[in-house]
Amino acid sequence: MRVLIVDDEPLARARLAALLSECDEITVAGSIGDGEAALVALSELQPDLLLLDINMPGLDGIALARRLAGQPRPQIVFCTAYEHYAVHAFDLGAIDYLLKPVRIERLRDALQRARQRLASTPREHTRYLGGRQRGEQVRIALDEVIYLLAEEKYVVVQHRGGQLLLEESLRQLEEAYPEQLIRLHRNCLVPPQRLLGLKTLTDGRVLARLGGTDLTPEVSRRNLPALRKLLRMG
Structure with a gap:
């Protein structure tokens, strides 16, 4: 499964990449520091899953998820330090909501949910x-x-x-x-x-x-x- 990390904090991106390296059958497709750059990179990197921060300058995680709504998109797991966005995140179709510092057990649970969702979702035909x-x-x-x-x-x-x-x-x-x-x-x-x-x-x-x-x-x-x-x- 290809995972794209989107977080404006370099240390947070590095920590997630390190945790993902301990998970089976995971490829880090990219590590990006802002929502606008992630939006541009999606079509090139073709990730299966976004690990997405919420509180970022410019296009934040919630706005990015809204922008992707209604079109073929990766699964989304929000990774944030704030609890109060959880309801909003699930309304946008997120499959999980991880609080920082992310624990490896919770990350593995989220990855498993993503795999199950991908397996049950019909592939969109490329036009x-x-x-x-x-x-x-x-x-x-x-x-x-x-x-x-x-x-x-x-x-x-x-x-x-x-x-x-x-x-x-x-x-x-x-x-x-x-x-x-x-x-x-x-x-x-x-x-x-x-x-x-x-x-x-x-x-x-x-x-x-x-x-x-x-x-x-x-x-x-x-x-x-x-x-x-x-x-x-x-």
Whole structure:
């Protein structure tokens, strides 16, 4: 089972990694210090389980769990020094809630619950986009997509491995993948998990900050309320 540790305290991450090394059939997929970086890394690292701190600067553990709700996601075990978030955590679908300092016996119990949940949960079928890349017909998984831009006759898909050209229109793609793609502007779609924030310029224009790229595409006034609501909901 692949486990991703997300905690802003280096010592806490090191302790969890050490405890996990004493558990059978566990691979530490990564150790990350903030929620936004974890959100970006999920599609690349593909963990089965998040060991997730709650009280972190920026995107905290509760907000990260909310952001992942309603889509395929790893199992979540919260690891925190605070008892009073427990009810909220279980409402978000956490399979366990461990208080720091985490004890090896409780960690093993949580890992066993995660294994049982994974065994009983049907695997989500990966969805793909097919197009041309460097003259070849290829396909990429939707969870590798960073953004899609309409350019002349084609849609350019920027993904972790490069660019892909599609002949479908943005409207066709938006209708085909309503849960996996959201519109920023008439010429741009992005996966919801890539949207990290919005920046308002002095001239009133709003730019989107996306995980996995330095590009900051403009957001249309028509789509701005829905994007702000998405960010508020986590």
